[in-house]
């Protein structure tokens with residue numbers, strides 16, 4: 001059977017073809033898909049070619065079907081109907097052509113501009129905004145007085161406009177999710193939301209890589225061309241989204257540095273009480289609508305990343321953060337970082353609706369943690385004390401100047417803080433180091449039961465209390481330091497303490513069975529924490545709204561973890577664990593289950609530090625003698641690593657190992673990057689390679705490149721099970737078991753499975769990056785008898801599992817011999 005054409009810019013590898021087909025089919029059938037393809041296998045291109053081919057084909061098919069469905073009225077001859085169908089086709093093509101013509105004009109203008117610049121001619125002139133307004137750098141006490149309490153609203157740009165196309169065609173295109181903005185008038189209609197892919201990754205630099213790949217591909221149009229025999233191509237309409245921190249072009253606001261400060265100042269400047277000369281000159285309004293349309297066209301005319309978007313905004317003197325909103329609807333692919341997708345409030349603020357669209361989450365191996373941390377919160381007693389002090393100073397200064405209900409609310413905030421402090425003070429005297437706590441116990445302070453928490457949380461947010469109080473404190477500090485001089489604002493912390501308290505209060509107000517509160521003694525602090533135990537409910541909105549959701553990553557195994565933690569309510573999930581590009585002869589995987597003294601098990605309860613250190617040391621010495629290049633050893637925890645190296649130093653093992661292959665150790669407090677740099681230099685310049693001692697889940701286990709000689713042998717000592725005895729883990733496991741019991745599962749099975757999954761996810765992340773390209777080769781040695789259990793082996797990624805022999809030597813000597821033979825075979 002002929003392979004499907006996914007318009008891949010290169011000849012796709014077989015595994016890419018497989019991956020693209022899986023992506024295409026999952027989207028077509030509207031499912032959830034979890035796909036892994038190891039690093040170095042061109043996963044990004046597979047994802048975008050698979051999904052965008054689906055998008056264009058789907059549009060074309062839906063259009064053809066809709067036109068074919070135009071049926072004759074009674075007595076209407078067939079030729080009249082055919083004429084109507086043809087008219088729809090032509091008009092739809094015209095709509096597209098008009099919009100494309102606009103974008104083409106923008107492209108030509110940019111081309112001319114580039115030519116002028118390369119000829120040394122000045123660029124076209126643009127209006128210079130009034131950026132010299134007096135706000136921002138100077139402030140006086142009045143800046144910190146709370147405004148009369150009033151819920152301020154943000155600006156939403158929305159311009160109406162009349163379409164010049166027939167109602168029938170407009171309706172048809174609208175139904176298909178294919179109507180672009182009106183080409184002639186440039187008017188925007190927020191109801192027309194082009195069917196699209198939301199492509200999400202963790203950071204803007206990862207998204208930049210995706211943007212680079214998007215520039216490589218060219219796809220057939222989403223509407224049937226006039227002449228099918230010609231190979232037409234239609235440019236992709238792409239938009240990237242970012243936060244105000246990435247996009248703010250008002251230097252006085254962006255200079256505030258922190259995300260929260262920039263957000264708050266921007267919103268503050270939009271309030272009706274702000275003097276007109278202090279408002280942001282770049283904010284879209286009635287007067288600068290043309291720049292907003294221009295911005296949209298420029299953003300869509302070229303595939304670009306976040307920096308490009310900021311430069312368009314600067315060039316057109318319009319805020320790229322706000323002006324990108326009207327460009328969302330006509331875009332076909334929107335790239336955005338995790339936080340903008342995961343938080344419902346962020347999606348709402350940007351006007352993103354996922355309804356019927358496709359969501360792709362790349363680098364999804366950390367997705368569960370990302371959802372959990374988005375909805376968890378914590379606050380320490382030190383922070384509570386600091387916030388209280390700040391509030392008292394503020395109240396003392398402004399008490400008589402606070403209008404309306406401000407004074408009542410600020411006093412209520414103090415009372416709630418006192419209640420939380422009452423709990424932490426009592427907790428300090430307890431013998432335990434931590435435990436679970438009910439919201440009522442945290443809110444048992446005097447008079448707190450009279451307070452409406454929901455209203456109070458809203459007040460803290462709307463009044464900008466956090467910024468006013470901390471801003472005033474910073475102002476006072478500076479004034480004191482610079483007596484006689486004009487006071488300057490100091491940079492404020494990224495998240496003001498009161499904002500953290502607000503987030504924490506939110507969790508108290510809405511305690512759900514998916515989460516729980518805890519307290520813990522931590523260093524010198526008592527910390528209060530809210531932990532989301534079940535991330536699935538917060539992800540459910542996304543799954544239910546979107547047409548299809550694809551999770552992709554280099555290492556997603558064990559995939560059951562996502563099934564259980566994120567999609568317990570989804571009956572059928574598509575999964576694919578791709579092979580690697582390398583032949584199996586380039587990878588050796590072995591588990592050492594015993595040495596001459598018997599079975600090896602490094603579990604917490606079995607661990608005799610002195611004996612373990614000796615036994616591990618002996619195996620590593622043997623391996624170091626036969627491995628060429630880099631030997632990377634992962635321990636389950638910094639504690640284990642510290643104890644082992646301390647022991648090695650007294651018994652001479654460290655010295656011996658160092659003599660065979662210089663040892664570099666990633667300690668708990670060391671600068672991991674410097675250690676990795678020295679290790680890499682030793683490999684490149686030395687004769688004997690080097691040994692790197694590191695920790696699973698530690699600083700060097702993710703995102704580091706162990707290609708070629710940097711990692712020829714990766715050893716994992718033990719299994720990194722978390723400490724299941726902490727109150728947090730106990731609560732999580734209890735929750736999982738309770739939920740499993742409802743599904744009729746035996747007690748303890750689901751929680752054990754979860755702990756094993758968390759553990760193997762961490763192992764897989766570390767070993768999954770040892771092969772980086774098709775000519776790379778390496779060996780993986782797993783050291784613990786538990787790696788021979790089928791349940792544990794079953795959680796390895798398919799391409800690694802395929803290299804585990806059914807019968808192999810499992811004693812340390814036999815495996816060192818296997819590794820020796822493997823290295824010799826690479827030399828010949």
Ligand SMILES: Nc1ncnc2c1ncn2[C@@H]1O[C@H](COP(=O)(O)OP(=O)(O)OP(=O)(O)O)[C@@H](O)[C@H]1O
Nearest residue numbers: 010011012013038039040041042043044045209554
């Ligand atoms: N079939 C192919 N033939 C040749 N080059 C390819 C092919 N597929 C992808 N590439 C290119 O190879 C480069 C490296 O791909 P690589 O797998 O490292 O990136 P990736 O898809 O981002 O994967 P990952 O995020 O897992 O590292 C990319 O620049 C890509 O354009």
Ligand code: SF4
Nearest residue numbers: 248249250266280319
């Ligand atoms: S409107 Fe835009 S440019 Fe102006 S302050 Fe806000 S984010 Fe910055």
